[in-house]
Amino acid sequence: MEDSGAIICHISSLKDMLDQVNEEIEANIQITREIESGIVKCTEIETGLAARESELTKMLYMLQFEIDGLVTFTADTKASINSLEKELCYLRMKRDEILKRMSLKREGFITQCIQFQEDIDKRENGEAGALLLEKEFLETEIYLLNKKNDSLKNSVFAFVQEILEDLHRSNSALECHIQRAKWEKEILLKDINDLKTTLISAIGTDNGQLGSSTEFTTPSLWQKIAGSSLMS
Numbered sequence: 001m002e003d004s005g006a007i008i009c010h011i012s013s014l015k016d017m018l019d020q021v022n023e024e025i026e027a028n029i030q031i032t033r034e035i036e037s038g039i040v041k042c043t044e045i046e047t048g049l050a051a052r053e054s055e056l057t058k059m060l061y062m063l064q065f066e067i068d069g070l071v072t073f074t075a076d077t078k079a080s081i082n083s084l085e086k087e088l089c090y091l092r093m094k095r096d097e098i099l100k101r102m103s104l105k106r107e108g109f110i111t112q113c114i115q116f117q118e119d120i121d122k123r124e125n126g127e128a129g130a131l132l133l134e135k136e137f138l139e140t141e142i143y144l145l146n147k148k149n150d151s152l153k154n155s156v157f158a159f160v161q162e163i164l165e166d167l168h169r170s171n172s173a174l175e176c177h178i179q180r181a182k183w184e185k186e187i188l189l190k191d192i193n194d195l196k197t198t199l200i201s202a203i204g205t206d207n208g209q210l211g212s213s214t215e216f217t218t219p220s221l222w223q224k225i226a227g228s229s230l231m232s
Contacts, residue, residue: 067181
């Protein structure tokens with residue numbers, strides 16, 4: 001009779017332990033479901049981040065292509081500017097050479113005029129007057145030619161200076177646009193790196209929660225049951 005009571009008590013104890021084990025199993029199952037739900041949410045977040053990363057990468061490639069085009073255009077523009085500057089230097093040298101030749105011719109002409117004047121003084125008054133009139137006419141023609149020459153030089157110089165100023169302004173605008181594109185590229189690269197860091201952090205957090213939740217207390221309960229059975 002006493003053995004039957006002890007057996008019944010032992011069975012009752014085992015039943016209580018079994019119920020406790022079942023409760024812990026249910027709790028662990030619930031935790032596992034929550035973890036699976038969290039994993040699904042993290043997967044959705046990961047998919048969204050991957051799509052965002054793909055979009056940003058596409059934008060980055062487009063900006064890089066645009067920057068390459070602008071850099072090429074800037075290089076061509078600089079080459080054109082250098083070519084125009086060389087041409088301008090050549091025109092200046094040619095202008096200086098022309099002015100030098102004109103100065104020499106003017107000096108020679110003045111010398112001839114002086115010599116001619118001296119010859120005129122030796123001739124008759126009537127012929128001298130005609131020659132003086134011709135001299136004045138020639139001097140007037142020289143003055144008009146010099147005036148036209150100066151006007152032409154100023155016009156050419158102003159035109160070339162205007163072209164160079166336009167080219168420099170265009171070059172400055174292109175450089176500003178390139179700097180802005182580079183700045184946008186750096187922002188996109190930073191956003192991509194931030195997205196990668198967020199994704200890696202989210203994956204690491206999910207793995208840590210899954211590992212800590214799977215440490216069940218069931219083995220300790222089974223050890224208690226086994227110990228009770230050995231004692232009986």
